[in-house]
Amino acid sequence: xxxxxxxxxxxxxxxxxxxxxxxxxxxxxxxxxxxxxxxxxxxxxxxxxxxxxxxxxxxxxxxxxxxxxxxxxxxxxxxxxxxxxxxxxxxxxxxxxxxxxxxxxxxxxxxxxxxxxxxxxxxxxxxxxxxxxxxxxxxxxxxxxxxxxxxxxxxxxxxxxxxxxxxxxxxxxxxxxxxxxxxxxxxxxxxxxxxxxxxxxxxxxxxxxxxxxxxxxxxxxxxxxxxxxxxxxxxxxx
Ligand SMILES: C[S@@+](CC[C@H](N)C(=O)[O-])C[C@H]1O[C@@H](n2cnc3c(N)ncnc32)[C@H](O)[C@@H]1O
Numbered sequence: 427x428x429x430x431x432x433x434x435x436x437x438x439x440x441x442x443x444x445x446x447x448x449x450x451x452x453x454x455x456x457x458x459x460x461x462x463x464x465x466x467x468x469x470x471x472x473x474x475x476x477x478x479x480x481x482x483x484x485x486x487x488x489x490x491x492x493x494x495x496x497x498x499x500x501x502x503x504x505x506x507x508x509x510x511x512x513x514x515x516x517x518x519x520x521x522x523x524x525x526x527x528x529x530x531x532x533x534x535x536x537x538x539x540x541x542x543x544x545x546x547x548x549x550x551x552x553x554x555x556x557x558x559x560x561x562x563x564x565x566x567x568x569x570x571x572x573x574x575x576x577x578x579x580x581x582x583x584x585x586x587x588x589x590x591x592x593x594x595x596x597x598x599x600x601x602x603x604x605x606x607x608x609x610x611x612x613x614x615x616x617x618x619x620x621x622x623x624x625x626x627x628x629x630x631x632x633x634x635x636x637x638x639x640x641x642x643x644x645x646x647x648x649x650x651x652x653x654x655x656x657x658x659x660x661x662x663x664x
Contacts, residue, residue: 431493431601442504443472444591445633445641446479449653453563458483463529463561463637469518469552474500477511487511491514492521515533518548525554531562535630535651538566541581547607549616549626556658562620564654567607568627574607583607613652620656627652 433450446454457463457480471477471489473496480487482505486617489511497515514522518537527531537548545566552562567573569583577588589601608616615624630649633641 428509430600431489431495433480442634444475446634447631448511448643450476450532450534450563450656451479453530453532453655454483454485457485457530457561458550462559464658465528466530466532467521467523467528467555469521469531469548470539471500472496474503474511474513474535476532476534477513478507481511482507486618488523489513490516490586492517496506499608513664514603515646519551521555526557526560528556529560531556531560531564533562533564535565537564538608540606541604541609542606542612543581545608546616550619553619558658558660560574560658561623562654562656562658564656566606566616566652566654568650568652569607569609570627570648570650571607572650573605577581580604581606608652610652613654617654617656619659619661621659622654622656624655625652 445474453565457466458589465486465488466480466481468476469490471491472487477489477500478485486638491501492511492515494515497513514520531552533548533552549564550575556562573587575585577585579585584604586602586604586655587600610625610627614622621622629645629647630651631645633643
C-alpha cells in the first residue's frame with residue numbers, strides 16, 4: 427500500500443510529472459497577457475511543474491499539497507531557479523486565504539482523491555476562493571477510464587486503486603489511493619455556479635523530462651480524464 431508521500435520519493439514519478447501540461451502552458455500565456463489574472467493557486471501541486479511554469483510567467487503563484495516531500499521538492503526547484511511562490515503543506519481543503527482571493531485556480535489530477543461528496547465540497551470551495559469572473563482548470567477521471575470499477579469500492583464510483591497506471595510510477599503506482607470517477611452529467615452538475623468554457627474528454631498525456639532536448643509526450647491508453655475550464659459566475663451556490 428502506498429500514498430502520494432511515498433510516490434513522490436521515487437524518481438520515476440518525478441520524471442513523469444515534471445513537464446507542464448500543454449493546456450496549462452496555453453492558459454498561463456493567456457492569463458499573463460490578459461492582465462486581469464495575477465493570483466493563481468495550484469491545489470495538489472505535486473513537485474510543482476505548473477507552479478514553476480506560472481512563476482516563470484510572472485504570475486503570483488500559490489500552491490498546496492499534502493505531501494511534505496512534494497512541497498519540499500517544489501520549494502527547492504523554485505529556489506534553484508530564483509523563482510518564488512507561496513507554498514504550504516496541507517489537505518486540499520486547507521486554503522488559508524479569504525474568499526475571492528484568487529483570479530485563477532488549477533487542480534490538475536488532484537482533487538478527486540476521495541468520494542463524490544468530498545469532490546463536490548472541493549468544487550464549492552474553489553468557487554468561493556475564486557473571485558467572480560475567476561477561471562479554473564480542473565481535471566477529473568472519467569468513468570471510461572480503464573481503472574473505473576477496479577479495486578476496493580469505497581463509495582459510489584469511488585475505488586481504492588489497486589495500482590493505477592502502474593507503468594507511470596515505479597513499484598506499485600498509485601496503489602492504495604482512492605479515486606472518484608465522474609460522468610459528463612456529474613461534471614456539469616459539479617460546476618454549477620460556473621460557466622463551463624470548455625469540457626474535453628481525453629486520455630492523460632505526460633512527458634518525460636529529457637533535460638535540454640524536447641519533451642516526448644505519451645498518451646496513457648484509456649486513461650480518460652475530463653478537462654474542465656470554467657469561469658466563476660456571480661452567484662453563491664449550495
Ligand atoms: C497526480 S499528482 C498531480 C500533481 C500536479 N497537480 C501535477 O499536475 O503535476 C496528484 C497530487 O495530489 C496530491 N494530493 C492527493 N490527495 C491530496 C489531498 N487529499 N490533499 C492535498 N493534496 C493531495 C498528491 O500528493 C499529488 O501531489
